[in-house]
Amino acid sequence: MNTGGQMELYGEQKTEHSGLGGGAEPIISIRNLVKIYKTKKVRFRALGGVDLDIWPGEFVAVVGTSGSGKSTLLNLAAGLEKPTAGKIFIREKPIHKMKEDDLVEFRLNHVGFIFQNFNLMDTLTTLENAAFPLMLRGMPPLKREKQAKAVLSGLGLSGHLAHDPDELSGGQQQRVSIARAIITKPEILFADEPTGNLDSETAEQIMEVLREIVRENGTTLLMVTHDMEKARYADRIVHIADGEITRIEERGEWQ
Ligand SMILES: Nc1ncnc2c1ncn2[C@@H]1O[C@H](COP(=O)(O)OP(=O)(O)OP(=O)(O)O)[C@@H](O)[C@H]1O
Numbered sequence: 001m002n003t004g005g006q007m008e009l010y011g012e013q014k015t016e017h018s019g020l021g022g023g024a025e026p027i028i029s030i031r032n033l034v035k036i037y038k039t040k041k042v043r044f045r046a047l048g049g050v051d052l053d054i055w056p057g058e059f060v061a062v063v064g065t066s067g068s069g070k071s072t073l074l075n076l077a078a079g080l081e082k083p084t085a086g087k088i089f090i091r092e093k094p095i096h097k098m099k100e101d102d103l104v105e106f107r108l109n110h111v112g113f114i115f116q117n118f119n120l121m122d123t124l125t126t127l128e129n130a131a132f133p134l135m136l137r138g139m140p141p142l143k144r145e146k147q148a149k150a151v152l153s154g155l156g157l158s159g160h161l162a163h164d165p166d167e168l169s170g171g172q173q174q175r176v177s178i179a180r181a182i183i184t185k186p187e188i189l190f191a192d193e194p195t196g197n198l199d200s201e202t203a204e205q206i207m208e209v210l211r212e213i214v215r216e217n218g219t220t221l222l223m224v225t226h227d228m229e230k231a232r233y234a235d236r237i238v239h240i241a242d243g244e245i246t247r248i249e250e251r252g253e254w255q
């Protein structure tokens, strides 16, 4: 598959891969993160004090069974939810302290999201969905469409620009959502079960696309999944159970 278009777009901001440490600062730093959900009847500790550093250009997979706290960890790291206690720094910015307005700005300009169910807008075409974050930034239509076309071409979607999401296959829809996630050239991508709704062959192709984005562009990727096969695409695998990290595997330990 040709992913050249999006790589070109990214060229100017390529960052050094730090390896694991090498003196560089972590891009995401999580300290003693606790999340307690309180409902009318129950109080549930979804995260029980998580510490994790993620380095620039690293692909980290968080794996665990259903209910282990994976999505909670991702949502907190991305500033989509507030922690009960603990700290999250992204490039030394304290996400846990940010007000909603600043979080909206942060999400629009610094991170991209990829979800299991694609979350595309069903009234928008492929081109419009991919260009949507640029529209939110106030970029004029012709300019944003040009950029979206380049990214979509890199993801093999040039022939489907005018399709609505329901006229695309699952794999194509996920490519559109990847295009939308990377169009603002974010430093960090967050992905929650990005291949959960795809057949195994399509899922592998999407994993290859994600790994290539990390390798070629120096993007940091935090992905959660219950599937070890998908986790093995990562540089590091963080195992989580009952809201706590139980083990961290480095690439090389499983390949
Ligand atoms: N809004 C909420 N209110 C109450 N409890 C919640 C809420 N969100 C999550 N939980 C609980 O927190 C725990 C962790 O949920 P989380 O969604 O992080 O799991 P997960 O590892 O992503 O699971 P899955 O693989 O099924 O997506 C679960 O037991 C869940 O019931």
Ligand SMILES: [Mg+2]
Residues within 6 Å of the ligand: 070, 071, 072, 192
């Ligand atoms: Mg989940």
